[in-house]
Amino acid sequence: MPVTLQQIAEAAGVSRGTVDRALKDRGRVRPEVAEKIKNIAKEMGYQPSLAGRALVMAKRNLKIGIIMQSAQTPFMVQVYEGMKAAKQEVESLGGTVEIFRVDGVDAGRVMEIMQEMKEQEYSGIALSPSEDTMLKKMINQFSEEYGIPIITFNSDIEDTKRICFVGQNTIQSGRTAAGLMGEITGGKGEVAVISGHISNPALNNRIRGFQSEILESFPGIQLVGTKYSYDDEWVAAKIVEELLEQYPDLKGIYVTGTAVKGVCEALVKQEKEREIKVIGNDFLDENKKWVERGAINFLIGQDSYMQGYEPVMMLFHLLFDDEKPESVYRYAEIVIKNRYNL
Amino acid sequence: MPVTLQQIAEAAGVSRGTVDRALKDRGRVRPEVAEKIKNIAKEMGYQPSLAGRALVMAKRNLKIGIIMQSAQTPFMVQVYEGMKAAKQEVESLGGTVEIFRVDGVDAGRVMEIMQEMKEQEYSGIALSPSEDTMLKKMINQFSEEYGIPIITFNSDIEDTKRICFVGQNTIQSGRTAAGLMGEITGGKGEVAVISGHISNPALNNRIRGFQSEILESFPGIQLVGTKYSYDDEWVAAKIVEELLEQYPDLKGIYVTGTAVKGVCEALVKQEKEREIKVIGNDFLDENKKWVERGAINFLIGQDSYMQGYEPVMMLFHLLFDDEKPESVYRYAEIVIKNRYNL
DNA sequence: CTGAAAGCGCTTACAG
DNA sequence: CTGAAAGCGCTTACAG
Numbered sequence: 283m284p285v286t287l288q289q290i291a292e293a294a295g296v297s298r299g300t301v302d303r304a305l306k307d308r309g310r311v312r313p314e315v316a317e318k319i320k321n322i323a324k325e326m327g328y329q330p331s332l333a334g335r336a337l338v339m340a341k342r343n344l345k346i347g348i349i350m351q352s353a354q355t356p357f358m359v360q361v362y363e364g365m366k367a368a369k370q371e372v373e374s375l376g377g378t379v380e381i382f383r384v385d386g387v388d389a390g391r392v393m394e395i396m397q398e399m400k401e402q403e404y405s406g407i408a409l410s411p412s413e414d415t416m417l418k419k420m421i422n423q424f425s426e427e428y429g430i431p432i433i434t435f436n437s438d439i440e441d442t443k444r445i446c447f448v449g450q451n452t453i454q455s456g457r458t459a460a461g462l463m464g465e466i467t468g469g470k471g472e473v474a475v476i477s478g479h480i481s482n483p484a485l486n487n488r489i490r491g492f493q494s495e496i497l498e499s500f501p502g503i504q505l506v507g508t509k510y511s512y513d514d515e516w517v518a519a520k521i522v523e524e525l526l527e528q529y530p531d532l533k534g535i536y537v538t539g540t541a542v543k544g545v546c547e548a549l550v551k552q553e554k555e556r557e558i559k560v561i562g563n564d565f566l567d568e569n570k571k572w573v574e575r576g577a578i579n580f581l582i583g584q585d586s587y588m589q590g591y592e593p594v595m596m597l598f599h600l601l602f603d604d605e606k607p608e609s610v611y612r613y614a615e616i617v618i619k620n621r622y623n624l
Numbered sequence: 625m626p627v628t629l630q631q632i633a634e635a636a637g638v639s640r641g642t643v644d645r646a647l648k649d650r651g652r653v654r655p656e657v658a659e660k661i662k663n664i665a666k667e668m669g670y671q672p673s674l675a676g677r678a679l680v681m682a683k684r685n686l687k688i689g690i691i692m693q694s695a696q697t698p699f700m701v702q703v704y705e706g707m708k709a710a711k712q713e714v715e716s717l718g719g720t721v722e723i724f725r726v727d728g729v730d731a732g733r734v735m736e737i738m739q740e741m742k743e744q745e746y747s748g749i750a751l752s753p754s755e756d757t758m759l760k761k762m763i764n765q766f767s768e769e770y771g772i773p774i775i776t777f778n779s780d781i782e783d784t785k786r787i788c789f790v791g792q793n794t795i796q797s798g799r800t801a802a803g804l805m806g807e808i809t810g811g812k813g814e815v816a817v818i819s820g821h822i823s824n825p826a827l828n829n830r831i832r833g834f835q836s837e838i839l840e841s842f843p844g845i846q847l848v849g850t851k852y853s854y855d856d857e858w859v860a861a862k863i864v865e866e867l868l869e870q871y872p873d874l875k876g877i878y879v880t881g882t883a884v885k886g887v888c889e890a891l892v893k894q895e896k897e898r899e900i901k902v903i904g905n906d907f908l909d910e911n912k913k914w915v916e917r918g919a920i921n922f923l924i925g926q927d928s929y930m931q932g933y934e935p936v937m938m939l940f941h942l943l944f945d946d947e948k949p950e951s952v953y954r955y956a957e958i959v960i961k962n963r964y965n966l
Numbered sequence: 967c968t969g970a971a972a973g974c975g976c977t978t979a980c981a982g
Numbered sequence: 983c984t985g986a987a988a989g990c991g992c993t994t995a996c997a998g
Contacts (some may be wrong), residue, residue: 284975286974286975286976287975287976288975298975298976298977299977299978302976302977302978306977330975330976331974331975331976333974333975333976334974334975334976334977335975335976335977336976337974337975337976337977338975338976338977338978339976339977341977341978
C-alpha cells in the first residue's frame with residue numbers, strides 16, 4: 283500500500299498543501315516544519331503517485347511536437363512505430379503528442395512546422411534535422427529565446443543548443459563491422475567498402491570507424507577502396523562487378539547504407555555469395571531476406587523503435603518531472619544479427 | 625487535448641456513468657443508447673486516461689508477488705534491476721509489488737512464500753521455478769482453484785497452467801552460437817563444448833541447439849565431445865588442459881554456462897587464447913572482461929533486464945487492463961556481443 | 967435503465 | 983506561513 287501525501291500530513295500534523303510545498307521546496311513553509319515533513323516522508327518511503335500528478339497535469343495541456351524528415355523510408359517507418367507507442371503512453375497520462383511526417387529532406391518545411399508549433403505554444407519539440415544553417419539558427423532561437431527544448435533524433439546537428447541527440451553512434455557501428463569482418467575473414471584478404479551518397483555524414487562516420495578499426499586491429503586485411511552507389515541498386519551492382527574483376531580474390535564487402543539488393547544480386551549472379559563475406563546495416567525486410575538466403579553474413583543495426591520512443595519520453599520526463607536527459611548523447615545499442623537471431 | 629468521458633457524455637446527452645457502462649459493456653444501458661455512445665466515442669477518438677483509471681484502482685489495492693530463486697547469482701542480480709524498475713512503475717500507478725529473493729534453489733521455500741501470498745490475497749504471482757512435482761501441483765492449484773495467475777520467468781516449468789513463460793529460447797541460443805562458431809572457424813576444424821551441470825535443462829538445450837545446427841550447416845566442423853565443469857573453475861581449467869592435449873588442433877570451444885574464468889585462464893596459460901575461438905553466454909562482468917582481453921570472441925546473451933521487467937508488467941496489464949499475454953512464450957531477444965558493442 | 971455523488975492522490979489558486 | 987477547497991478523469995456504490 284503506497285504512502286500518500288495525506289498520510290504524511292496526518293503524521294506531521296499539518297495539511298496536504300503544506301506537505302506538498304515542503305517536499306517540492308516551493309517555499310512558504312517554516313523551515314523547521316519543512317525539515318520535519320521531509321524526514322517523515324523519507325521514513326515512510328513516500329513515492330509520489332504518477333496517476334495523481336498526471337491527472338493534475340491534464341489541466342496544463344502539455345504539448346509535444348515531433349517533426350520527422352525522410353518519413354517515407356523503411357527505417358523511418360520503424361522509428362514511427364516507436365513514436366506512436368510513446369504518443370499513446372503520454373496521451374494516456376494527459377499530455378498531447380503531434381507527429382508531423384515530412385517526405386524527403388526539406389529543412390524549409392521543418393522550419394515552417396516549427397513556427398507553427400511556437401504559435402500553438404508547444405512545450406517541446408523533437409526533430410530529425412538535416413544540415414542547414416537557417417535550421418541551426420532556429421534550433422538555437424527556440425532553445426534560448428523561446429525556452430522550447432529541442433531534441434534531435436536519427437541524425438544529429440552539431441554546434442546547436444539541442445538538449446540531446448538520440449540515435450546511433452555511427453563511428454562505433456563502423457568499428458563493430460570491422461571487428462566482425464576481421465573475425466569472419468580470418469583477419470586477412472582484400473576487403474572493399476560500398477557506401478551510399480558521398481556527402482552523407484552518418485555513412486562517412488561508419489566508413490571512418492570501419493577503416494580505422496581495420497588498420498588498428500587487422501593488419502592482414504587490405505582495404506581496396508571505397509565506392510559510392512548513391513543509393514542506386516544498379517550502380518551498386520555495377521560496382522560489385524568491377525570489384526570482382528579487379529580483385530578476383532576479394533574476401534569481403536562492407537555495405538554502409540542502402541543498395542544492398544544490387545550488391546547481393548550481383549554476387550549471386552557471379553555465384554560468389556557464399557565465398558565473399560558481406561556485412562550490411564539495418565534490419566529492413568529487404569536486408570533480412572538476404573541474410574536468410576546467406577548472401578549477407580551479418581547485419582549491424584540500431585534499435586529503431588527506441589529512436590522513436592525515447593525522444594518523446596525524454597521530452598515528457600523533462601516537462602513533466604523536470605528530469606533532464608542524463609547525457610547529451612543517447613546512443614541506441616549496436617545490435618548484431620545473423621540468420622539465427624534475426 | 626485528449627477526449628474525456630465527460631465530453632462524450634455531453635455529446636450523447638447522458639451522464640458519465642452511462643457512458644462508462646456502455647463502453648465497458650457493463651450492461652444496464654438501453655442497447656440503442658449504448659450503440660450511439662460507442663459510435664460517438666469512436667468518432668471522437670476516445671482513449672481512456674490511464675491516470676484516471678489508476679487513481680480509482682488505488683482503492684482496490686492490486687498486489688503482485690515475485691519469487692526469485694538463485695537470487696544471489698550475478699545474472700539474477702541483473703534481472704532484479706528490471707524488477708525494481710517495474711515495481712516502481714506499478715507502484716506509482718497505485719499497485720503494490722513485493723519481491724522475495726531466495727538464495728539458491730529451494731522449491732520448499734518458494735511454496736511457503738506462495739502460501740503466504742495466497743493468505744494475503746495477492747492478485748498475481750511471478751516466480752522462477754525449479755523442477756519439483758509439488759511445486760507443479762501448487763502452480764496448477766493457484767491458477768485453477770484460486771484463480772491467481774502465475775507467470776514463470778528465467779526457467780520454465782512445462783506441463784503446468786502458468787499463463788506465460790518469460791525467458792530465453794535456449795535452443796535458439798545454442799543455434800546462434802553454432803552459427804557464429806561456423807563463421808569464425810571458417811566452417812572447419814575440431815570444436816568442443818564445455819557445459820555446467822549435467823542436469824541443467826537450460827544448458828542442455830543450448831547444447832542440443834548447438835550440436836544440431838553444427839551438424840546441419842557446418843559439415844566441416846567436427847564436434848569432439850561435451851565436457852561438464854559442474855560450474856567449477858578448477859574443473860573447467862582442467863578440462864581445457866586435457867582437450868588441448870588430446871586435440872592439439874582444436875579450433876573452438878563453446879562454453880554454455882559459468883566457469884568461463886577457468887576456461888579462459890587455462891587458454892591464456894597455454895598461450896592459445898587468440899588461436900582458439902571461444903563463444904560464451906551472458907553479459908556478466910567476468911565474461912565481459914575476457915571479451916575485452918580477446919580470450920572470448922563472442923558472448924551470446926539474453927536481455928536480463930527484460931526478464932525482470934516483463935513478468936511484473938504482464939501481470940499488471942492482465943490485472944489492470946484485463947489484457948492477456950500475446951503468447952505463452954515471451955522470449956528475450958538473443959543478443960550477440962563482441963568487444964565492439966559490449 | 968439512468969444519474970448524481972463520492973473519492974482515488976495530487977497541485978493549484980485562494981483565503982486567512 | 984498555513985489550511986481548506988476545487989478539480990484533473992475515472993469507477994464504484996447507491997438512489998431513483
